[in-house]
Amino acid sequence: MKTAPRVGVFGLLGSGNLGNDGSLEAVLGYLRTEHPDAAVDALCGGPEAVTTRFGIPATRLHWYRGEYRTASRAGAIAGKGLGKLVDVFRTAAWVRRHDVVIVPGMGVLEATLPLRPWGFPYSLFLLCASGRLLGTRVALVSVGAAAIGNRPTRALVRWSGRLAAYRSYRDAPSRDAMRAMGVDTRRDEVYPDLAFSLPTPRASAPSGSPGTVCVGVMDFHGGNDDRARAEEIYRRYLDGTIRFVRTLVEEGRPVRLLTGDQCDLSVVAAILDAVGSPLVTAAEPASLADLMTEMAAADTVVAVRYHNLICALKTGTPVLALCYAAKSDALMDRMGLGAYCHPAREVDADRLLEQFRDLEKHSAELRQTLTERNQAAAQQLADQFAALTAALFPAADPIQTPRKAP
Structure with a gap:
């Protein structure tokens, strides 16, 4: 008897960023359509918000609750340091409970906005390393990447990419950046951002006079x-x-x-x-x-x-x-x-x-x-989800033959 796949989703989700949550919404839509029997939960930045909005169990990404506050006092610095050690075991324990972990979109392999290596880059590295050690497939799906100047951050991003079981990028410059950082991208594909698979409201007809x-x-x-x-x-x-x-x-x-x-x-x-x-x-x-x-x-x-x-x-x-x-x-x-x-x-x-x-x-x-470009993006994402099923759910019935995106 086939058991239901255990799928985790991972990232700075539920933390107030609408784009990140939109990427999660897109992946959950895919899972609920193509793998409705999957048991899904999250390791994320805002677990309460994710559970309330998306109806899935969620666990806090960091053990130390003051992770996103600047640590200036000795107690806070010690708490952050201890949290980094505790998170090694917390992340591994969470990964171990899953067959597949998906990182849904987001700019997880870039530093185009300010961040420190011991923040999210460290968390992503723990995830990918745990997946490789414990036999859980980790997929970086339509993610963003960019050249990184800071050496510790670049090293963590490079090893995260190398350790992932599946990688795809939301644009060609992202794939080029990972190749330049030392990741073998020969089998990696480029697809549109996951948000292009979300439902679209009907646009208003132009009024003919200047509007909003x-x-x-x-x-x-x-x-x-x-x-x-x-x-x-x-x-x-x-x-x-x-x-x-x-x-x-x-x-x-x-x-x-x-x-x-x-x-x-x-x-x-x-x-x-x-x-x-x-x-x-x-x-x-x-x-x-x-x-x-x-x-x-x-x-x-x-x-x-x-x-x-x-x-x-x-x-x-x-x-x-x-x-x-x-x-x-x-x-x-x-x-x-x-x-x-x-x-x-x-x-x-x-x-x-x-x-x-x-x-x-x-x-x-x-x-x-x-209108024409959106139709092409929707088809390319359908191909991406078919490829994702083939890579992560090999026991599942094939949906269609994956076609590479241009």
Whole structure:
């Protein structure tokens, strides 16, 4: 008698980042459709939120509850240090209970935003090492990767990649980055981000007159290598965004501010305070579905966060990207909007407005392009899930013959 597969999902899930939770939602949709008998649970950053929203058991990622607070006192430093040791055994014990562990999307192999090696990179390494030692297949599915300057972080990411049983990437630069860091990627494939498999709300028909512009914001201070000028980067990004929003308001355009993480609320407050117009309002999205609903009703989107861009692209709404990493440029190029990228570290409000006006001028043809690219992305993800079943659930009945994504 065949036993139900025991599947774990792992990551910074339930911690307030809508993109991460959207990736989890996509994988759970796949499991519930193709492997409905699977027993699924999570090891994650926000177990209570994951259980409440997705209905699966969840365990806290770190033993030490103050993991994400800065440790300045001796007791806190000792607690963090002890937690790193305890997590070795906690992670191994959790991995041992599963046949398969899936890391659903996310930028788990990159350092494009500030992080320390002893944070998530260490946790991911423990997961992949435990899987290899205990015979549990660990799959990094449509993940993001990028070149990493910090040597300890790079070493942990490299070994995590090497120890995983399955790897696929959400863009070609991610695969190239892992190859450059010493991982054999010859059998690794590139597929779209998992969020492209989520349901999409119906977009509103263009009204013919200028309508709402959604502006996705981010508490952006640069990446790991920008710590020395983090405040300068943030100020330039915020000032440029405020100038852009103020110009739209002066032209009578309604602006809807959107976030992708709880930390972005301070940016929303700063823009509302600086512009001070009833034409500027803020949404409170709790999921990628909420973001897509907002964007489907808009004429145009300008956004920073990677999954805000995906939500706009999925709804077929023309979007201008403020890019802070190569993944954003690669995404926009893949979806046919490569000309509409602007550097988040060097926001120039005049140039941004020029690109925005050109985007709106070509709105109709861009919407048609997005319709075609979204259809291709959906098929490529169906192929990815078929390949995932073949790799991780060899006893399962085949769904279809996997076809490699281009």
